[in-house]
Amino acid sequence: MLVCAATPQELAAFWPEHEVAPISLQTAWGYQKTVAWACTGVGIPATFATLYPLLDSLQPRLLLHIGIAGAYPHSGLQIGDIVLAESETYGDIGFELPQPPSFRPIREAPFSHSLYTTPLSLALPDEWVAASQDMRFNVKRGRGCTVNQCTGTPETAQLRRSLFQADFESMEGAAVAQIGHQKGIPVCEIRAISNIASTRDMRPENIHLALAHLRHYLQACRAQSR
Numbered sequence: 682m683l684v685c686a687a688t689p690q691e692l693a694a695f696w697p698e699h700e701v702a703p704i705s706l707q708t709a710w711g712y713q714k715t716v717a718w719a720c721t722g723v724g725i726p727a728t729f730a731t732l733y734p735l736l737d738s739l740q741p742r743l744l745l746h747i748g749i750a751g752a753y754p755h756s757g758l759q760i761g762d763i764v765l766a767e768s769e770t771y772g773d774i775g776f777e778l779p780q781p782p783s784f785r786p787i788r789e790a791p792f793s794h795s796l797y798t799t800p801l802s803l804a805l806p807d808e809w810v811a812a813s814q815d816m817r818f819n820v821k822r823g824r825g826c827t828v829n830q831c832t833g834t835p836e837t838a839q840l841r842r843s844l845f846q847a848d849f850e851s852m853e854g855a856a857v858a859q860i861g862h863q864k865g866i867p868v869c870e871i872r873a874i875s876n877i878a879s880t881r882d883m884r885p886e887n888i889h890l891a892l893a894h895l896r897h898y899l900q901a902c903r904a905q906s907r
Contacts, residue, residue, distance in 0.1 A: 683736075683741035685720070685745070685747075686720060687724075691748040694895040695747060695896075698896065709721070710735055717735075723852055729860065742867075744867070746853070746871070748851065749875035749888060750851045751831065751874070751876045753826075756847075756849065758848055758849060759874060760875065762873070762894075763818055763820045764849055765869075766869075767823065768801060768802055769803060769870065770826055770827070771796075772841050773830060774797060775790075800845075801858035801862055803870050818901070825849055825872075827856065831881075832850060833880070833881040850878050854870055854872075871898070872895070875892075876888075
């Protein structure tokens with residue numbers, strides 16, 4: 682299994698608090714026993730540049746993508762919730778019109794690629810689903826939207842949710858899903874909600890809460906798989 686995340690802080694949630702995560706700040710990837718890890722960097726370009734070359738050499742059976750995310754209003758997701766991604770899509774590739782609603786997704790263009798018209802599906806391993814039944818965790822399923830520019834206003838949040846029927850957003854999810862699809866490797870994406878993707882609010886305490894919940898849930902998943 683290859684575990685990947687955008688930042689060292691997110692990636693460290695895969696290991697229990699009492700263990701020292703084997704993450705090196707000098708290199709983008711490494712391995713420990715049967716688990717390899719990769720810190721991709723933030724955003725779609727960094728994810729492709731880091732992750733794509735690794736798969737040919739590592740040939741993992743599963744890509745586990747973890748991290749924090751912003752929840753769209755009215756999605757039913759709250760700060761601290763764990764969300765298992767059922768699908769991913771690219772949310773801000775398209776064109777702008779002079780009249781409302783201004784932005785239109787590229788799927789509406791005659792030259793659109795199937796990558797932008799059909800959501801990328803993601804895997805949910807049995808042990809991850811079993812751990813979601815643990816009443817200690819508030820675990821939900823949702824549809825991801827990957828963007829280059831994070832949502833900062835209620836208007837953008839409403840537009841993205843309505844265009845893509847998305848529940849949460851990140852800056853890497855669809856890139857990892859696309860890489861896995863092209864390489865024939867199942868991708869499981871697990872995120873903890875750290876903010877509401879509307880009026881920009883990234884309070885540190887909410888990020889810390891999300892990372893703590895993510896770590897506790899991932900430890901329950903690992904216990905199920907033993």
